[in-house]
Amino acid sequence: MHGTSSEIGTSNKELRQRESKLKRLEEELKKEKASISDTLKDQSRLKTYSVNMEAKVKELENSNRILRMKIVGTQNQPSDSPTETRKNNSLPQNSNDETKLSI
Numbered sequence: 001m002h003g004t005s006s007e008i009g010t011s012n013k014e015l016r017q018r019e020s021k022l023k024r025l026e027e028e029l030k031k032e033k034a035s036i037s038d039t040l041k042d043q044s045r046l047k048t049y050s051v052n053m054e055a056k057v058k059e060l061e062n063s064n065r066i067l068r069m070k071i072v073g074t075q076n077q078p079s080d081s082p083t084e085t086r087k088n089n090s091l092p093q094n095s096n097d098e099t100k101l102s103i
Helices: 003-076 082-089
Strands: none
Touching: none
């Protein structure tokens, strides 16, 4: 191969341009990898958060169900019978009684 100096200079220039382009592409690739890594970390963190929130929802639904059962249970209990009410109302009430606290 008998190349002239201008041909060698041109091929060196092309090599430097390709090398520069390759370095830029490598830097872009590093940035993309870092971005993907951050995204995967965020995705993992959000998935954990989502699982925790779903567990909390189930816990609250269960508490809600229990409280509703208690409410229904207290509504279905018979209220004071009329005889008990009369007994309570027939207790002597002395309006002259005063309670004083000593300080």
